[in-house]
Amino acid sequence: MKANSFSIVIPTHNRSALVAVLLQTLSIARAGFTDAVEVFVIDSSEGDEATTIQELCVKWGASYLRCTNNVCKKRNIGIQRASGEYVFFTDSDCEVPPDILNQHAQAYESAGEDVGGVLGLTTITGNLAPIWRTLELDSSFTA
Template identity: 30%
Template sequence: MATQSESRPQCSVVVPAFQGKHLIRACIVAVLKATEGYNSEILVVESSGDGTSELLAALYPAVIVLTSPLQLSAGQARNLGIQQARGEFLFCVDLDCVVPPDLISCPNLPVGIPTVHGGMPVNL
Protein backbone atom coordinates (compact mmCIF):
# COMPACT_ATOMS: atom_id res chain seq x y z
CA MET A 1 0.00 0.00 0.00
CA ALA A 2 1.21 3.48 -0.78
CA THR A 3 1.13 6.24 1.77
CA GLN A 4 0.55 9.87 0.88
CA SER A 5 4.28 10.55 1.20
CA GLU A 6 5.25 7.81 -1.27
CA SER A 7 5.41 8.11 -5.02
CA ARG A 8 2.34 7.81 -7.21
CA PRO A 9 0.81 4.33 -6.92
CA GLN A 10 0.90 2.00 -9.90
CA CYS A 11 -2.78 1.26 -9.39
CA SER A 12 -5.79 2.46 -7.47
CA VAL A 13 -8.75 0.25 -6.65
CA VAL A 14 -12.04 2.03 -5.89
CA VAL A 15 -14.78 0.16 -4.04
CA PRO A 16 -18.17 1.86 -3.56
CA ALA A 17 -19.75 0.60 -0.35
CA PHE A 18 -23.28 1.08 0.89
CA GLN A 19 -24.42 -1.15 3.75
CA GLY A 20 -21.48 -3.41 2.97
CA LYS A 21 -20.31 -4.33 6.44
CA HIS A 22 -21.22 -8.00 6.00
CA LEU A 23 -19.82 -8.39 2.48
CA ILE A 24 -16.79 -6.17 2.15
CA ARG A 25 -14.21 -8.35 3.91
CA ALA A 26 -14.07 -10.95 1.13
CA CYS A 27 -13.77 -8.18 -1.45
CA ILE A 28 -10.95 -6.41 0.36
CA VAL A 29 -9.04 -9.64 1.02
CA ALA A 30 -9.23 -10.48 -2.71
CA VAL A 31 -8.15 -6.96 -3.73
CA LEU A 32 -5.23 -7.08 -1.28
CA LYS A 33 -4.11 -10.38 -2.79
CA ALA A 34 -4.48 -9.03 -6.35
CA THR A 35 -2.43 -5.92 -5.51
CA GLU A 36 0.28 -7.78 -3.59
CA GLY A 37 3.70 -6.72 -4.85
CA TYR A 38 2.40 -3.55 -6.47
CA ASN A 39 2.58 0.02 -5.22
CA SER A 40 -1.16 0.41 -4.85
CA GLU A 41 -3.94 2.08 -2.95
CA ILE A 42 -7.43 0.85 -2.12
CA LEU A 43 -10.13 3.45 -1.67
CA VAL A 44 -13.50 2.50 -0.21
CA VAL A 45 -16.27 5.09 -0.49
CA GLU A 46 -18.83 4.50 2.26
CA SER A 47 -22.09 6.40 2.64
CA SER A 48 -24.38 4.30 4.83
CA GLY A 49 -22.92 4.72 8.32
CA ASP A 50 -23.47 1.01 9.02
CA GLY A 51 -20.07 0.46 10.64
CA THR A 52 -18.19 -0.43 7.45
CA SER A 53 -15.75 2.45 7.96
CA GLU A 54 -14.94 1.35 11.51
CA LEU A 55 -14.58 -2.29 10.46
CA LEU A 56 -12.14 -1.38 7.69
CA ALA A 57 -10.14 0.92 9.96
CA ALA A 58 -9.79 -1.89 12.51
CA LEU A 59 -9.00 -4.75 10.12
CA TYR A 60 -7.33 -3.04 7.15
CA PRO A 61 -5.72 0.23 8.30
CA ALA A 62 -3.94 0.73 4.95
CA VAL A 63 -7.29 0.97 3.14
CA ILE A 64 -8.31 4.57 2.53
CA VAL A 65 -11.93 5.08 3.60
CA LEU A 66 -13.80 8.06 2.23
CA THR A 67 -17.08 8.70 3.99
CA SER A 68 -20.02 10.74 2.82
CA PRO A 69 -22.75 12.03 5.12
CA LEU A 70 -25.11 11.82 2.13
CA GLN A 71 -26.27 8.52 0.67
CA LEU A 72 -24.47 8.00 -2.64
CA SER A 73 -25.39 5.77 -5.53
CA ALA A 74 -22.72 3.29 -6.63
CA GLY A 75 -21.89 5.58 -9.55
CA GLN A 76 -21.57 8.65 -7.34
CA ALA A 77 -19.37 6.75 -4.91
CA ARG A 78 -17.17 5.48 -7.76
CA ASN A 79 -16.81 9.01 -9.10
CA LEU A 80 -15.81 10.33 -5.67
CA GLY A 81 -13.23 7.57 -5.34
CA ILE A 82 -11.92 8.18 -8.85
CA GLN A 83 -11.49 11.88 -8.06
CA GLN A 84 -9.30 10.97 -5.07
CA ALA A 85 -7.41 8.09 -6.73
CA ARG A 86 -3.76 8.72 -7.57
CA GLY A 87 -2.81 5.52 -9.39
CA GLU A 88 -1.59 5.22 -12.93
CA PHE A 89 -4.13 2.44 -13.50
CA LEU A 90 -7.63 2.49 -12.05
CA PHE A 91 -9.82 -0.46 -11.14
CA CYS A 92 -13.39 -0.22 -9.85
CA VAL A 93 -14.74 -3.20 -7.93
CA ASP A 94 -18.14 -3.59 -6.33
CA LEU A 95 -18.17 -4.67 -2.70
CA ASP A 96 -19.90 -7.97 -3.44
CA CYS A 97 -17.24 -9.03 -5.95
CA VAL A 98 -14.17 -11.15 -5.38
CA VAL A 99 -11.51 -10.32 -7.97
CA PRO A 100 -9.10 -12.96 -9.26
CA PRO A 101 -5.59 -12.85 -7.78
CA ASP A 102 -4.07 -12.09 -11.19
CA LEU A 103 -6.38 -9.16 -11.98
CA ILE A 104 -3.60 -6.60 -12.16
CA SER A 105 -0.99 -8.82 -13.76
CA CYS A 106 -3.30 -9.91 -16.59
CA PRO A 107 -1.22 -9.84 -19.78
CA ASN A 108 -4.19 -8.66 -21.85
CA LEU A 109 -4.23 -5.22 -20.24
CA PRO A 110 -2.95 -2.84 -22.91
CA VAL A 111 -0.34 -0.35 -21.73
CA GLY A 112 -0.66 3.31 -22.67
CA ILE A 113 -4.15 2.97 -24.11
CA PRO A 114 -7.12 4.21 -22.05
CA THR A 115 -9.46 1.24 -21.65
CA VAL A 116 -12.32 0.05 -19.53
CA HIS A 117 -12.44 -3.55 -18.35
CA GLY A 118 -15.33 -5.23 -16.62
CA GLY A 119 -15.45 -8.41 -14.66
CA MET A 120 -17.71 -11.17 -13.58
CA PRO A 121 -18.58 -11.10 -9.91
CA VAL A 122 -18.50 -14.09 -7.64
CA ASN A 123 -21.71 -13.97 -5.67
CA LEU A 124 -21.15 -14.03 -1.93
Protein backbone atom coordinates (compact mmCIF):
# COMPACT_ATOMS: atom_id res chain seq x y z
CA MET A 1 0.00 0.00 0.00
CA LYS A 2 1.36 3.39 -0.97
CA ALA A 3 0.97 6.35 1.40
CA ASN A 4 -1.73 8.82 0.33
CA SER A 5 -2.58 6.74 -2.72
CA PHE A 6 -6.14 6.34 -3.94
CA SER A 7 -8.05 3.55 -5.61
CA ILE A 8 -11.13 5.02 -7.27
CA VAL A 9 -14.05 2.64 -7.83
CA ILE A 10 -16.79 3.50 -10.33
CA PRO A 11 -19.69 1.06 -10.84
CA THR A 12 -21.71 1.66 -14.02
CA HIS A 13 -24.28 0.28 -16.43
CA ASN A 14 -25.14 1.78 -19.84
CA ARG A 15 -23.81 5.24 -19.03
CA SER A 16 -20.95 5.81 -21.45
CA ALA A 17 -21.68 9.52 -21.95
CA LEU A 18 -21.66 10.11 -18.20
CA VAL A 19 -18.57 7.94 -17.69
CA ALA A 20 -16.78 10.07 -20.30
CA VAL A 21 -17.45 13.25 -18.32
CA LEU A 22 -16.51 11.65 -15.00
CA LEU A 23 -13.22 10.24 -16.32
CA GLN A 24 -12.35 13.61 -17.82
CA THR A 25 -12.93 15.40 -14.50
CA LEU A 26 -10.98 12.68 -12.70
CA SER A 27 -8.03 13.18 -15.05
CA ILE A 28 -7.90 16.83 -14.00
CA ALA A 29 -8.05 15.84 -10.33
CA ARG A 30 -5.33 13.23 -10.86
CA ALA A 31 -3.07 15.78 -12.55
CA GLY A 32 -3.22 17.98 -9.45
CA PHE A 33 -2.43 15.13 -7.05
CA THR A 34 1.17 14.02 -6.54
CA ASP A 35 0.58 10.53 -5.15
CA ALA A 36 -0.53 7.37 -6.95
CA VAL A 37 -4.10 7.03 -8.22
CA GLU A 38 -5.68 4.01 -9.86
CA VAL A 39 -9.18 4.04 -11.34
CA PHE A 40 -11.45 1.02 -11.77
CA VAL A 41 -14.60 1.18 -13.88
CA ILE A 42 -16.74 -1.87 -13.12
CA ASP A 43 -19.28 -2.23 -15.90
CA SER A 44 -22.29 -4.40 -16.70
CA SER A 45 -23.14 -2.77 -20.04
CA GLU A 46 -23.58 -4.83 -23.18
CA GLY A 47 -22.73 -4.29 -26.84
CA ASP A 48 -21.75 -0.84 -28.06
CA GLU A 49 -22.09 0.72 -24.61
CA ALA A 50 -19.58 -1.74 -23.16
CA THR A 51 -17.20 -1.17 -26.07
CA THR A 52 -17.43 2.59 -25.66
CA ILE A 53 -16.75 2.40 -21.92
CA GLN A 54 -13.74 0.14 -22.56
CA GLU A 55 -12.39 2.69 -25.04
CA LEU A 56 -12.93 5.51 -22.55
CA CYS A 57 -10.97 3.56 -19.94
CA VAL A 58 -8.05 3.19 -22.34
CA LYS A 59 -8.21 6.90 -23.24
CA TRP A 60 -8.28 8.11 -19.63
CA GLY A 61 -5.99 5.49 -18.03
CA ALA A 62 -8.61 3.55 -16.08
CA SER A 63 -8.88 -0.21 -15.62
CA TYR A 64 -12.02 -1.77 -17.11
CA LEU A 65 -13.60 -4.67 -15.22
CA ARG A 66 -16.70 -6.65 -16.20
CA CYS A 67 -19.36 -7.54 -13.67
CA THR A 68 -22.97 -8.37 -14.41
CA ASN A 69 -24.04 -8.15 -10.77
CA ASN A 70 -25.54 -5.27 -8.82
CA VAL A 71 -23.77 -2.14 -7.70
CA CYS A 72 -22.77 -3.61 -4.31
CA LYS A 73 -20.94 -6.51 -5.97
CA LYS A 74 -19.26 -4.07 -8.36
CA ARG A 75 -17.98 -1.98 -5.44
CA ASN A 76 -16.72 -5.12 -3.70
CA ILE A 77 -14.81 -6.13 -6.84
CA GLY A 78 -13.23 -2.68 -6.87
CA ILE A 79 -12.22 -3.05 -3.23
CA GLN A 80 -10.66 -6.45 -3.95
CA ARG A 81 -8.55 -4.95 -6.76
CA ALA A 82 -7.61 -1.79 -4.87
CA SER A 83 -3.99 -1.27 -3.89
CA GLY A 84 -4.31 2.33 -2.72
CA GLU A 85 -4.24 3.39 0.91
CA TYR A 86 -7.68 4.93 0.45
CA VAL A 87 -10.63 3.63 -1.55
CA PHE A 88 -12.71 6.37 -3.14
CA PHE A 89 -16.20 5.58 -4.41
CA THR A 90 -18.07 7.70 -6.91
CA ASP A 91 -21.01 6.99 -9.17
CA SER A 92 -20.84 7.19 -12.93
CA ASP A 93 -23.26 10.13 -13.08
CA CYS A 94 -20.96 12.36 -11.01
CA GLU A 95 -18.30 14.90 -11.84
CA VAL A 96 -15.48 15.58 -9.40
CA PRO A 97 -13.87 18.94 -8.62
CA PRO A 98 -10.17 19.40 -9.44
CA ASP A 99 -9.05 19.35 -5.80
CA ILE A 100 -11.11 16.37 -4.62
CA LEU A 101 -8.16 14.02 -4.07
CA ASN A 102 -6.10 16.62 -2.21
CA GLN A 103 -9.10 17.48 -0.03
CA HIS A 104 -9.77 13.84 0.80
CA ALA A 105 -6.11 13.12 1.56
CA GLN A 106 -5.95 16.18 3.81
CA ALA A 107 -9.11 15.09 5.64
CA TYR A 108 -7.63 11.65 6.32
CA GLU A 109 -4.27 13.06 7.42
CA SER A 110 -5.67 15.77 9.68
CA ALA A 111 -8.07 13.45 11.51
CA GLY A 112 -5.33 12.28 13.87
CA GLU A 113 -6.99 8.90 14.35
CA ASP A 114 -8.36 6.04 12.33
CA VAL A 115 -10.96 7.30 9.89
CA GLY A 116 -13.51 5.00 8.30
CA GLY A 117 -14.56 7.37 5.56
CA VAL A 118 -14.65 10.89 4.21
CA LEU A 119 -17.76 12.39 2.65
CA GLY A 120 -17.90 15.18 0.12
CA LEU A 121 -20.91 17.38 -0.40
CA THR A 122 -22.74 17.03 -3.68
CA THR A 123 -23.31 20.03 -5.90
CA ILE A 124 -26.08 19.57 -8.40
CA THR A 125 -25.89 21.36 -11.74
CA GLY A 126 -28.16 21.25 -14.75
CA ASN A 127 -31.71 19.94 -14.70
CA LEU A 128 -32.79 18.62 -11.34
CA ALA A 129 -34.59 15.33 -10.96
CA PRO A 130 -37.91 15.64 -9.10
CA ILE A 131 -36.45 14.21 -5.89
CA TRP A 132 -33.80 16.93 -5.74
CA ARG A 133 -36.43 19.62 -6.28
CA THR A 134 -38.17 18.48 -3.11
CA LEU A 135 -35.07 18.51 -0.93
CA GLU A 136 -33.60 21.68 0.50
CA LEU A 137 -29.95 22.08 1.37
CA ASP A 138 -29.80 22.86 5.07
CA SER A 139 -26.94 25.30 5.64
CA SER A 140 -26.70 24.19 9.26
CA PHE A 141 -25.38 20.78 8.18
CA THR A 142 -21.88 20.18 9.51
CA ALA A 143 -19.68 17.16 9.24
